[in-house]
Amino acid sequence: MHRLLALLILSFALLPPAHGTPDGMKARTAACVACHGAEGRATGAGYFPRIAGKPQGYLYDQLINFRDGRRVNASMNHLVANLSDAYLAEMARYFAAQHPPHATPTVAAVPASTLARGRQLALQGAPARKIPACVACHGQGLMGVEPAIPGLLGLPRDYLNLQLGAWRSGVRKAAAPDCMSHVARSLTADEVVAVTAWLSGQPPLGTPEPATAPLPLPCGGVQ
Amino acid sequence: MKRLMPGVGLLVALLVALLGAVFLFQLWWEPGSDQRAVPVAYRGEQVRQGAYLARAGNCMACHTARGGAAYAGGRAIATPFGTMYGPNLTPDSTGLGAWSADDFWRAVHNGKSKDGRFLYPAFPYPNYTRVTRADSDALYAFLRTLAPVKQPNREHALRFPYNQRPLLAFWRTLYFSAGEYVPEPARGALWNRGAYLAQGLGHCSACHAPRNALGASLGEKRLGGADLAGSGWHAPALGPGAGGDVADLTELLHTGVSARKAVAGPMAEVVGRSLQHLTADDVGAMAHYLVSLPAVAVGGEGLLPPAPVLRQGGKLYTAHCASCHGDQGEGSARSYPALVGSNALGTSNAIRLVLGGGYAPSTAGNPRPYGMPPFAQVLSDAEVAAVLAYAGASWGNRAPAPAAYEVERLRTGE
Numbered sequence: 001m002h003r004l005l006a007l008l009i010l011s012f013a014l015l016p017p018a019h020g021t022p023d024g025m026k027a028r029t030a031a032c033v034a035c036h037g038a039e040g041r042a043t044g045a046g047y048f049p050r051i052a053g054k055p056q057g058y059l060y061d062q063l064i065n066f067r068d069g070r071r072v073n074a075s076m077n078h079l080v081a082n083l084s085d086a087y088l089a090e091m092a093r094y095f096a097a098q099h100p101p102h103a104t105p106t107v108a109a110v111p112a113s114t115l116a117r118g119r120q121l122a123l124q125g126a127p128a129r130k131i132p133a134c135v136a137c138h139g140q141g142l143m144g145v146e147p148a149i150p151g152l153l154g155l156p157r158d159y160l161n162l163q164l165g166a167w168r169s170g171v172r173k174a175a176a177p178d179c180m181s182h183v184a185r186s187l188t189a190d191e192v193v194a195v196t197a198w199l200s201g202q203p204p205l206g207t208p209e210p211a212t213a214p215l216p217l218p219c220g221g222v223q
Numbered sequence: 224m225k226r227l228m229p230g231v232g233l234l235v236a237l238l239v240a241l242l243g244a245v246f247l248f249q250l251w252w253e254p255g256s257d258q259r260a261v262p263v264a265y266r267g268e269q270v271r272q273g274a275y276l277a278r279a280g281n282c283m284a285c286h287t288a289r290g291g292a293a294y295a296g297g298r299a300i301a302t303p304f305g306t307m308y309g310p311n312l313t314p315d316s317t318g319l320g321a322w323s324a325d326d327f328w329r330a331v332h333n334g335k336s337k338d339g340r341f342l343y344p345a346f347p348y349p350n351y352t353r354v355t356r357a358d359s360d361a362l363y364a365f366l367r368t369l370a371p372v373k374q375p376n377r378e379h380a381l382r383f384p385y386n387q388r389p390l391l392a393f394w395r396t397l398y399f400s401a402g403e404y405v406p407e408p409a410r411g412a413l414w415n416r417g418a419y420l421a422q423g424l425g426h427c428s429a430c431h432a433p434r435n436a437l438g439a440s441l442g443e444k445r446l447g448g449a450d451l452a453g454s455g456w457h458a459p460a461l462g463p464g465a466g467g468d469v470a471d472l473t474e475l476l477h478t479g480v481s482a483r484k485a486v487a488g489p490m491a492e493v494v495g496r497s498l499q500h501l502t503a504d505d506v507g508a509m510a511h512y513l514v515s516l517p518a519v520a521v522g523g524e525g526l527l528p529p530a531p532v533l534r535q536g537g538k539l540y541t542a543h544c545a546s547c548h549g550d551q552g553e554g555s556a557r558s559y560p561a562l563v564g565s566n567a568l569g570t571s572n573a574i575r576l577v578l579g580g581g582y583a584p585s586t587a588g589n590p591r592p593y594g595m596p597p598f599a600q601v602l603s604d605a606e607v608a609a610v611l612a613y614a615g616a617s618w619g620n621r622a623p624a625p626a627a628y629e630v631e632r633l634r635t636g637e
Contacts, residue, residue: 027593030547031580034596068290075579075597082495082584087591 025094031079032091049159052098055208057148059092061175061221070173072166099207102154107201110193118198121191122152131186132216134195137179142199144208148222154204160196168192175220182217242393249341249392254401255332258356260324266364273365276358279505280351280424281497285309294318295372300345303452304438305381307345315371327363328356333401341391343379344399344438353404353423398439410515417512420505427513430458430489447519450571455633456488457570460519465566472510477503478588483554483561485583485592487576495584528612528624536613539606543598544614552618558593568615569622574633577607604630 035048051059066076067083080088108115122142125133135142137149144151152160166172167184174180187195215222263269277283286309288297295318296311311318319327326337334348335341342348354362384390404423406415421427431446448460459465465472467481475481479494486494498506527533541550547559554561567573582594602610604627612624 028591029594031582031594031596034580034598035600069288070290075599078579079582079594079597082491083582083592084585084590087585090591 025090029091029094032095035075049156050102050154051095052100053207054096054150055144055146055148056089056092056096057146058144058150058221059095060089061148063088063092065174070175072171102204105154105201105203106157108157108197110197114194115198115201117191118194118196121187121195122198126186126191129186131183134199136216137219139209141206141209142202143204143206145211146208147211149208151204151208152199153202155200157196157200160199161192164192164196177218177220179215179217179219179221245396246389246392249395250339253329253333253335255328255356255403256325258328258332260328260360261357263360269361269364270368272358273361273363275501276362276424277365278497278500279420280362280426281493282312282362284492284496285346286312292370292372292374294366294369295374296376297374301453302345302381302438304385305379307343307379307381308377310376311372311374312366313369313372313374314367315373317373317375318371319366320371322363324360324363327366328359331359331362332356332403334395334399341388341395343388343391344394347426347429349399349440350423350426350429352399352401353419355403358424394437394439398437413508413511414515416505417508417510420501421509421512425509427461431461445517445519446513451489454489455571455575457572458489459566459570459572461513462516462518463514464518465513469507469510469514472514473503473507474588476510477501477506478557478586479583479592480557480560480589482556483564485560487567487581487583488572491581491584495586499584499586499588527616532609532612532624533616535606536609536611537617539602539610540613543601544610547593547595552614552620557589562614563618563620565614565620565622568611568620571629571633573611573614573622574607574625574630577602577611578630578634599634604628604634 032051036051037048062071063080063083064085065071066073067080067088069077121131122134125131125136134152137145138152139145139149142152163172164184164187167178167181170181184192283294285298285300286294286296288295288299291297292313294312296309298309300307300309314320322337329335329337330342330346331348331351331354333352334344334346379386404419406419408415410418428440428446430451431448432440433447433449434440434452446461448458450457467475467483471481471483475484475486476494476498478499479486479491528536544562548554548562549559552562552565554563562568565573567576576595578597578599580595580597583589583592585592598607607630608625608627614620615622615624
């Protein structure tokens with residue numbers, strides 16, 4: 001009898017907020033879907049990165065960075081300007097849990113030698129110039145590392161170029177010490193072209209790995 | 224001609240003398256300097272009160288750079304005269320470290336800096352002059368408790384002649400009259416509290432009243448609405464009906480949403496950073512005052528848009544808008560604002576909202592707000608104009624439709 005009563009009382013907590021308004025995060029993140037696609041899916045064209053399945057900590061850091069001006073994008077700066085930390089964390093959790101299939105990547109139309117150079121940078125880095133390999137931080141499968149390092153596959157080439165360019169020019173910042181700022185500034189322009197050409201053509205397979213090895217560079221956004 | 228010369232010369236000399244006298248008067252004039260700080264029994268309470276008042280005035284909005292140290296200044300403020308930079312209010316030597324409570328009162332009440340320089344009225348001292356000495360001292364006491372941040376003030380980037388600070392003497396003569404708020408006892412305590420907050424620290428007229436070519440607000444008693452220069456947003460007229468009745472308006476200002484409305488754009492920041500932190504009583508008092516303002520006549524626009532535009536707009540509305548805003552524009556309480564009677568329609572706000580979307584602010588009363596998607600990628604200029612023409616002409620609305628070029632102009636904004 002008591003259990004029935006408790007159940008009855010609890011069921012009122014599940015009432016939707018107003019007539020006909022769906023509750024839950026899917027309705028609340030309708031504003032995100034317009035650009036990032038349903039479930040945060042991005043296609044091979046366009047500048048809107050895939051946010052589905054990214055590590056929750058990384059998504060949260062980026063939402064905070066957009067709100068506080070460390071990342072500059074007029075649309076994102078406007079949308080998250082007055083949202084609380086807790087709500088942004090809830091949005092990050094929601095998208096981190098989505099795992100829709102990836103679009104087939106497009107291999108960039110560049111010479112084979114450029115792709116080979118890009119592969120070398122991604123898998124081995126340039127140790128003489130203290131540039132670690134992408135896999136050293138972003139996961140052996142380049143699908144990211146929990147809780148806060150994003151994957152690099154399944155992203156439009158335009159987006160990768162834009163982010164590396166933004167770090168080089170200081171338009172994009174992360175929490176200090178800004179490891180990606182160092183990496184982006186250490187690469188030459190040709191190397192940026194090569195590595196984004198190779199990364200954007202790789203098929204994304206798997207999900208973010210658990211953190212194991214220590215990072216080769218100190219990184220404010222991750223510790 | 225020679226006979227005219229002495230006459231003209233005399234006139235010029237008189238004019239110069241007059242201008243000089245005005246300038247000297249403004250240098251000398253110190254209203255409120257007879258007011259002294261009233262010692263308080265309990266300092267802690269004064270600091271708490273100051274923190275509360277700083278929220279009411281939303282000081283952080285201009286005095287904190289986005290993502291920067293609190294109250295350390297550096298925020299760029301775009302004006303029609305150039306860009307200004309909010310100064311450092313922390314108790315460091317680069318901020319207000321050397322300022323006394325009297326210096327602070329002089330700035331708030333009389334618009335003059337510690338060294339006597341005229342302050343630019345981008346700092347809304349024509350509103351803040353309404354603040355009492357006790358409240359000014361509380362604000363000062365609160366600012367003294369902040370962590371000192373070494374951040375020298377950045378020089379304003381104003382065009383000539385607006386960068387000639389002494390010329391403010393003439394602006395002050397024409398447009399500034401100092402004076403604390405004077406209560407009107409017949410209106411009751413609630414109305415007077417609301418008027419004190421709205422006219423003073425709330426500085427509603429700084430956005431909601433039109434400004435002339437020299438940037439002076441025209442009338443704090445009649446908040447007739449104004450375009451916010453350079454931002455593409457419009458601050459609507461306030462008065463009866465602007466936000467519903469007192470209860471609706473109180474809820475809107477305190478939580479960011481009400482049965483039929485939601486705050487957006489710059490007002491989302493005002494609610495999120497300022498009004499949600501005030502007590503429900505104070506917000507209720509402001510609402511009580513605001514609905515008592517004289518109603519501003521809104522011109523009913525004559526012609527309906529052409530039928531093909533309405534048809535196209537109707538189809539777009541069904542495809543993109545009706546799932547949230549309802550087939551009859553009825554919205555959904557506290558989630559999706561109603562479009563029936565919306566004061567965004569007919570202004571640039573409607574265009575900005577369709578292009579860029581936006582969220583109501585996270586507040587204690589509405590912590591997980593719903594958001595509107597941006598449609599800039601989905602709709603062309605003509606399509607945005609058509610759907611707004613449809614919404615503006617439906618369900619009893621009579622709001623003018625925008626032109627496609629107006630949509631295009633707002634695409635490149637923030």
